[in-house]
Every structure is written in structure tokens, then in C-alpha cells.
Amino acid sequence: MTFTLIELTLRVAILATLINLPLALAVSWYLARRHAPGRFLIEVLVSLPLALPPVSIGFFLLLLLGREGLIGAVLVKLFAVDVVFTWIAATIAAAVVSFPLMARAVMVAMAGVDRRLEMAARSLGASRWRVLVTITLPLAYRGILAGMLLGFVRALSEFGATIVVAGNIEGKTQTLPLAIYTSVMLRDDNQALILIVVSIILAAVTLAVHNWLLTRDAVEKSL
Amino acid sequence: MNQPLVEFSISKFYEGFSLECEANFTNGVTALFGTSGSGKTTLLRMVAGLEDITEGEISIGEKIVNEVAPKDRDIAMVFQNYALYPHMSVYDNMAFSLKLRKLSKSEIDEKVKEAAKILEIGELLERKPKALSGGQRQRVAMGRAIVRNPEAFLMDEPLSNLDAKLRVQMRAELGQLHTQLETTTLYVTHDQVEAMTMGDRVAVIRKGELQQIDTPREIYLYPKNIFVAGFIGSPSMNFVYATVKVSSKNITLTFGEDSIKCNADENKKLKEFDGQEIVLGIRPEAFEDSNYANSKEFSEKLNIGVSLIEQLGSDSYIHFYKDIKPVQTEAIEEILADEGEDISVLGDETKFIARVNPNSVVKEGDKITLAIDPSKLHYFDPVSGNAIV
Numbered sequence: 244m245t246f247t248l249i250e251l252t253l254r255v256a257i258l259a260t261l262i263n264l265p266l267a268l269a270v271s272w273y274l275a276r277r278h279a280p281g282r283f284l285i286e287v288l289v290s291l292p293l294a295l296p297p298v299s300i301g302f303f304l305l306l307l308l309g310r311e312g313l314i315g316a317v318l319v320k321l322f323a324v325d326v327v328f329t330w331i332a333a334t335i336a337a338a339v340v341s342f343p344l345m346a347r348a349v350m351v352a353m354a355g356v357d358r359r360l361e362m363a364a365r366s367l368g369a370s371r372w373r374v375l376v377t378i379t380l381p382l383a384y385r386g387i388l389a390g391m392l393l394g395f396v397r398a399l400s401e402f403g404a405t406i407v408v409a410g411n412i413e414g415k416t417q418t419l420p421l422a423i424y425t426s427v428m429l430r431d432d433n434q435a436l437i438l439i440v441v442s443i444i445l446a447a448v449t450l451a452v453h454n455w456l457l458t459r460d461a462v463e464k465s466l
Numbered sequence: 467m468n469q470p471l472v473e474f475s476i477s478k479f480y481e482g483f484s485l486e487c488e489a490n491f492t493n494g495v496t497a498l499f500g501t502s503g504s505g506k507t508t509l510l511r512m513v514a515g516l517e518d519i520t521e522g523e524i525s526i527g528e529k530i531v532n533e534v535a536p537k538d539r540d541i542a543m544v545f546q547n548y549a550l551y552p553h554m555s556v557y558d559n560m561a562f563s564l565k566l567r568k569l570s571k572s573e574i575d576e577k578v579k580e581a582a583k584i585l586e587i588g589e590l591l592e593r594k595p596k597a598l599s600g601g602q603r604q605r606v607a608m609g610r611a612i613v614r615n616p617e618a619f620l621m622d623e624p625l626s627n628l629d630a631k632l633r634v635q636m637r638a639e640l641g642q643l644h645t646q647l648e649t650t651t652l653y654v655t656h657d658q659v660e661a662m663t664m665g666d667r668v669a670v671i672r673k674g675e676l677q678q679i680d681t682p683r684e685i686y687l688y689p690k691n692i693f694v695a696g697f698i699g700s701p702s703m704n705f706v707y708a709t710v711k712v713s714s715k716n717i718t719l720t721f722g723e724d725s726i727k728c729n730a731d732e733n734k735k736l737k738e739f740d741g742q743e744i745v746l747g748i749r750p751e752a753f754e755d756s757n758y759a760n761s762k763e764f765s766e767k768l769n770i771g772v773s774l775i776e777q778l779g780s781d782s783y784i785h786f787y788k789d790i791k792p793v794q795t796e797a798i799e800e801i802l803a804d805e806g807e808d809i810s811v812l813g814d815e816t817k818f819i820a821r822v823n824p825n826s827v828v829k830e831g832d833k834i835t836l837a838i839d840p841s842k843l844h845y846f847d848p849v850s851g852n853a854i855v
Contacts (some may be wrong), residue, residue: 312697357547357549358544359547359549360549360551362511362514362516362543362545362549362553363543363545363549363610365515365516365535365536365537366514366515366516366536366537366539366540366541366542366543366545366608366620367537367562367563367566367614368537368538368563368566368567368614369537369562369563369612370535370537371568373566377562378551381553382551382552382553
């Protein structure tokens with residue numbers, strides 16, 4: 244399987260974001276409760292990838308996903324697939340690294356929903372699940388979308404963990420940042436600059452949408 | 467007739483707060499009235515199932531609901547800030563609980579329109595909450611509760627976000643609505659007038675404990691303790707330490723240089739306090755300018771120096787001081803603190819407020835004689851704070 248550079252980059256970042264969404268929602272929903280046991284530990288774990296060097300995350304994933312690793316061994320046994328040095332590994336790396344940014348934004352968005360609205364819904368006959376679907380998510384969706392975009396830009400620019408666990412194989416695992424790295428190494432300045440401009444355009448568009456969502460949210464809340 | 471009934475005997479304990487309450491609420495409106503932080507809202511939320519109880523039992527309509535999820539308790543709550551869903555139209559806000567019940571579209575439509583008609587918000591149904599005024603939001607919040615046709619309404623200070631004028635209007639409308647719907651209602655309020663006018667009964671709560679539950683009139687005329695006596699009534703009841711002296715026909719109550727007599731036969735319990743100090747409670751209207759007093763009722767006299775007059779048109783309030791150490795119990799401090807008064811500057815004098823006839827020509831600085839109606843006096847045990855009756 245070969246991919247063009249941009250298609251691969253987008254595919255990895257989009258998939259990573261979609262994998263993270265349900266996880267981020269679940270964690271946020273759990274932590275939105277007042278007396279959530281283990282809150283401190285969960286909050287630290289959620290933010291940990293943000294504080295670690297991506298290279299170390301890559302190494303950790305390599306240990307986990309490799310043929311001898313906890314998860315890798317199972318995958319080899321069950322499906323006879325080795326995910327290390329494939330685009331799947333690149334996606335997992337991008338997902339892990341971008342998770343904190345997305346989860347933290349989603350947490351803020353869900354915690355920002357007035358608890359009294361949720362209480363009102365429960366007193367009016369809604370189960371906790373119905374409250375989530377009909378009240379909490381619709382009211383938090385802008386913040387959630389903004390969190391997704393923030394995670395997405397981080398996934399787009401992921402380099403350190405990816406190169407360790409997925410390698411830098413042209414057409415297979417090489418995303419934009421890795422391609423830039425290769426061009427720089429090969430002293431192909433023109434190529435490097437072109438790729439950087441493409442990166443800037445992708446990131447700028449995403450961030451513009453992100454900021455637009457947040458300002459619209461702020462305007463509505465002030466009404 | 468099967469009367470809807472909310473009944474509970476519950477306790478709740480959490481960081482620095484305990485709430486223990488036993489009460490039952492029959493048909494009509496019961497106002498839960500207390501200082502801020504007394505636990506009245508917590509109580510309401512526990513009935514709704516939104517707050518856990520530590521121990522005890524709650525029943526709604528003869529069914530114990532401890533383990534019943536809020537959604538199945540058949541109650542409807544109205545919140546202080548209305549808690550309208552900003553992302554839904556007025557119609558959808560009101561239809562919310564009906565959709566959850568999976569009623570047909572036409573049934574929902576019928577119920578919503580009916581409630582909208584009662585509340586006169588028929589033309590607002592398509593609007594979003596942010597396009598409504600405070601009063602309109604309040605009506606929608608009521609509408610959302612009414613369409614459920616619940617066993618009980620739980621209202622948490624529903625009028626406190628409205629400005630004063632609108633509040634008076636909505637209070638009257640809400641009162642009318644309650645008469646119309648005849649649903650058992652618990653109505654939490656921090657507003658005395660609201661509690662007295664909306665409630666068929668008033669439950670006074672202090673620090674998570676029920677003090678007294680009675681009709682507004684009973685609670686005003688026969689408060690069970692100093693807290694209830696001081697908390698209900700505006701201006702507040704005057705309190706002063708007085709020494710009891712019993713003779714064959716009368717009981718003499720002496721405070722400072724003054725003394726007044728009351729009938730011994732009507733106050734048998736008070737005789738047990740012969741020679742002791744009690745807390746004497748005098749409502750402002752138990753005083754009268756002696757020029758306007760009916761001497762049969764207002765048989766006792768008190769000489770005072772007027773320090774301030776408040777003319778309200780319908781009444782006049784005379785403020786005066788007596789050189790006696792003011793009554794300072796925990797209950798009174800709590801009430802003063804709730805009214806935002808500084809309790810550290812009470813001083814060494816006891817302040818009194820008397821309500822007198824507005825035609826009274828008394829001026830500030832005058833030395834006058836006030837008449838007192840001894841049948842309207844209240845007596846409290848200074849230690850327990852309970853009424854001596």
C-alpha cells in the first residue's frame with residue numbers, strides 16, 4: 244500500500260482524532276461528577292503525554308506494540324499482523340501524543356455546562372444517559388469540536404513518537420513532519436520549504452476554525 | 467380521597483453540615499423558609515433525588531422513593547435560575563419531559579399548548595430562552611413543570627431572580643396557579659413575604675433542623691422558639707431580658723427600670739419561672755401610641771424616649787432604646803447575620819421598634835408613654851430558647 248504524502252498525513256491525523264473522541268468524552272463525563280473516585284490520578288494520566296518527550300512515548304509504544312510486547316504479541320498471535328513500522332503505528336503514536344490536548348479541551352467544555360440544567364433534566368424524567376445526549380453534548384459541542392481540532396493539529400505535526408514506532412518509510416509511514424526531516428537531512432532546502440508551507444496552511448486553517456468556534460461560543464454564552 | 471403526600475424523616479451528613487428533618491407535607495403549598503445555608507435547598511434536592519441521603523426514608527404519594535431514580539419520582543422541579551435549555555425553543559423546553567415519556571406528537575402538542583394558554587405564553591413558543599424577559603422565562607420554567615402533571619412540585623426560590631415589581635406580580639400569579647392545580651408543592655424561599663403569602667403552611671428551617679411547621683397565621687401568633695419568633699415578622703419581634711415575679715392575680719415582668727404586668731391565669735407555665743430571668747418578646751404592633759390606644763387591650767404603659775421615627779404612611783415606626791444588656795443568643799445572632807447586620811456592634815443597650823398609628827404626632831427626642839397589649843406578649847426560656855406556653 245502506498246499513499247501520497249498529504250493523504251497519509253491527513254489519514255493518520257483524522258483517524259487519531261476519531262479514536263480519541265470517545266475516550267476523551269468518556270473521561271470527561273466521568274470526571275464531571277462531583278465525587279469521581281481516582282480523579283487526581285486520572286487527571287495526571289490524561290495530561291502525562293503532554294509533559295513527556297514524544298521520543299520516550301515512541302519508545303514505550305515500541306515496547307508495547309513490538310512482536311515481544313504486551314499488545315504486539317497478542318496481535319501477532321490473533322491476526323498475524325505486526326503493526327510496528329506501519330501507518331497503523333503512526334496513527335497510534337499520533338493519537339497518544341494528541342490525546343491530552345483534546346481531552347483537556349473536552350473536559351473544560353463539559354464541565355462548563357450548567358449542572359442545574361442537567362439536574363432539571365433529571366428531575367423532569369431523563370436518565371443520566373438521556374441527559375448526556377440531549378443536554379450536555381448539545382450544549383458542549385462547540386468546545387468538543389474545538390478540542391478535536393486542537394488534537395488534530397497536534398496529530399498533524401507529530402514527529403518524535405512516530406519516527407520511533409513507525410519509522411520513516413516513504414509512501415508507507417512517512418507523514419509531513421517526517422518528510423520535512425528527510426528533506427532537511429538531504430539538504431533539499433526547496434523541498435523542505437514547500438513541505439513547511441503546506442504544513443502551515445493545514446495548521447492555520449484548522450486553528451482558524453478552532454478559534455472561530457470558541458469565539459462564537461463565548462458570544463452565545465454572554466447573551 | 468387519596469391525598470398526594472410527601473413525607474420524610476431523613477438525615478444527611480457531609481463536611482461540616484448535618485441535616486436532620488422529619489416532616490410530612492399534605493395537599494397545598496408548604497413554604498420551606500430559612501436563613502441562607504439552612505439546608506432548605508438541600509432538602510428539596512433530596513426529595514427530588516438529586517442529592518443522596520445518609521439515612522432515613524423519603525416517600526412521595528405513599529411510595530418509598532429512596533432507591534428510585536429522580537426520573538421516576540414523579541416530581542417536577544423549578545429552579546432559581548429557571549434552568550431552561552438554551553439550545554431548545556420554548557416549545558421544546560416544555561415538551562422535554564413529554565418526549566421522554568414517549569407521548570404521541572398530538573398529545574404533546576395538546577399539553578404544551580394547554581399549559582402555554584394557562585401561562586399566557588402562547589405566542590412565545592417558537593422563541594429561544596435568550597429572547598425572553600425574566601418574567602417570561604419564569605413562566606416557561608413553570609410550564610415545563612406543569613405539563614408533567616406531577617405528584618409534587620418542588621420549587622427552589624423560583625422568583626428570586628426577578629426584580630421587585632415583577633416578583634410581586636408573579637407571586638400573585640403563582641398563588642393563583644397553585645389554587646388552580648391543587649398539586650402538593652414544596653416551595654423553598656428566602657423571602658418572608660413569599661413564604662407567608664404563598665404557603666398554606668410554612669416550615670421554618672434552621673441549620674438543617676425543622677423548627678416549626680404551621681399555617682402562616684399560627685406561626686406568626688404562636689412561634690415555638692426565639693428563632694421562629696425573631697425570623698418571622700418585619701420589623702422583627704423585640705426581645706428583652708425580664709425578671710418574673712408572680713403574685714396572686716398578676717405576673718410582673720421587670721426589665722431595667724420598667725415593669726409590665728400580665729394575667730397570671732392566662733400564663734400558667736410562666737409561673738414556674740418565678741424569680742428567674744426569661745426572654746420577653748414584644749411584637750412591634752403590641753405597642754401603640756397611648757393617645758390612640760384602646761385602653762382595654764393596651765392596658766400596660768411604658769415610658770420611652772423616641773430616638774427615631776419612620777413614617778410609612780400606613781404606619782409609623784418608633785425606635786427607642788432601653789439601658790439593658792441586649793439579648794444575645796445564637797438564634798438571634800443568626801437572624802441578624804442573615805439580615806446582613808453586624809452583630810459585633812450591638813452595644814449595651816436594647817433596641818426596640820414600636821408600630822404606632824400613623825396619625826401619631828410624636829417627634830424624635832420626645833419623652834412619651836407607649837401603651838402595651840399584654841395579651842400579645844411572648845415568653846421564652848433563655849436557655850433552651852423555647853416558648854414558655
